[in-house]
Amino acid sequence: MGTWQTLDVRGAEAERRAHEIVAEALDAGARFLDSSPMYGEAERVLGEGLRERRDEATVATKVWTPDDAEGRAPGGAARCAVTAGRVEL
Numbered sequence: 001m002g003t004w005q006t007l008d009v010r011g012a013e014a015e016r017r018a019h020e021i022v023a024e025a026l027d028a029g030a031r032f033l034d035s036s037p038m039y040g041e042a043e044r045v046l047g048e049g050l051r052e053r054r055d056e057a058t059v060a061t062k063v064w065t066p067d068d069a070e071g072r073a074p075g076g077a078a079r080c081a082v083t084a085g086r087v088e089l
Contacts, residue, residue, distance in 0.1 A: 001030045007049070008040035015045055022049030026056050033057050037064040060089040 007018045025033075033050075035043045043061065050057055 001025045001033050003033060003035040003042040003046050004039040007035070007042040007045040009045060010041060015048070018045045019049040022046065023053070026053055031056065031058055032060065034060045036062040038062065054086070058088045059086070061087050 006021060009015055009018050022033075033046060035046050037043060046059070050059075
């Protein structure tokens with residue numbers, strides 16, 4: 001599941017619905033969730049939506065930095081806001 005247009009939301013009601021969408025996707029069998037720091041609020045909303053179900057998903061993100069060395073540094077990808085700083089891909 002891509003997260004850009006689905007989870008880049010603002011406001012309590014929109015975020016509540018986005019969290020429901022994450023749960024519905026997991027319930028339907030989605031296991032690969034893709035996000036990026038370029039997607040506005042999507043990574044944060046995804047992390048909050050996964051919470052106790054984090055182990056059910058494989059999360060991919062992109063390293064978004066103007067500095068190649070920073071992107072290659074240990075933990076470069078872990079700067080994302082996904083729950084527990086854990087990104088599989």
